[in-house]
Amino acid sequence: MGRKYKYPPIMEAICEFRLSSDTHWDLTIPGLFYEKVKNDFPHREQRIIQEFESAQIPQGIQHVIRSSERVLMFAPDRKLLLQLGPRLLVVNALKPYPTWENFKKRIELAWKVLQEVVEIKGLERIGLRYINWIEFPSQIVKLEEYFNFYPFVGKRLPERMVSFLTIAEFPYADDRDLCRVQIARAVDSREKLAVILDIDYFLIRPHAIEVPRGLMWVEEAHNRIEEVFEGCITDQLRVMFEEVS
């Protein structure tokens, strides 16, 4: 069990399941799915997602542009939503974070319903991602006082940074999973500094997790993310978040 905070910095939590390409998908699936979740997610909207795929082939790099339809289903307060696209299920929780127990219940519901309407052949990717938003009242902040993961800037460089981005990727579970940690400056106003700490834990070996074990993987991923999050921050930041026992 991880630490609990009165003011957790989680701006968005995302759990996504990408199904293998041999899983049959057709246009009726979003409608069937919606019928089963509409009590919890009544507001349905659609977006056209344009994607640019860049793939390495023997002749070089091939670029493909694709459009796909994604259905968004919102809970009444619009703080929880499901996204359903071709062979893709995403569960998003926006701030205020509803606790892991409640978020997990929604993930379980969506995953169960998807399995009722689609015969899932395999999992290409599963991901659990937490985007933390940490705001400081001043522009000049010594990141090392608040973070144990931050861009190191030597003394001969200017103290003030307009923007920054640092990424590290850590392997887990014998290189089956990867945890990508990013810290970056957000678009913010002149008076304050907002930092995004983005922790994305995902399966990098397609089909390495069997469909019935999908939710167990998610639980495991959550534990890893908690460890990584605590590893990224200092006690000074914990004081800001107000740890509760």
Next chain:
Amino acid sequence: MLVFSTMLNAIPTTSMTQLQQIKIEGNQNLISEIIDFKYGSRFPLWDIERQFTSKSTSLVIEIESLLKFLLQEVSLKNLDKIREYLLQFPDIIDLIPRAIAAVKKHFPEAQLVMDLYADPEIKDCYLVLYIRLNEYDDSFIDRLEEAEAEFLDDLGGKEGWLQLSTDFRRPGEESVV
């Protein structure tokens, strides 16, 4: 551990090749991942990076990407409120760059200011894109309607709303974010 750290604006934003090279050296698998291209060729590096390495299913990251794009084109007032609004009504995220392109086509000389308008009486709020000119002549309303016509149909059926308007101020008259 693969570490990739950079200042956002230090590398030309058009250097896709360079980015791919970084990724090829770091992790072969990443090259086949998907990026969005809807904001044209003016990606900040972070956007290419995040799109390249994480397919876009996060609303927060998508909104940050949009705000970075907007900062190049528009003055943003009440940034936090705009961000909150987009989180609540993400269905207009795609439309905003198109609306701005339409306005710039019809008002190439204008300063654009985006704000969130809140009507306290009916508890309604929506985004407003103010067009500011040095001089307002008789053609202003016609041009505004022509710009609006380019994206108005796409606004229909969406939960969020974007209104074109003007406050009849001159460019730079009011402090912005």
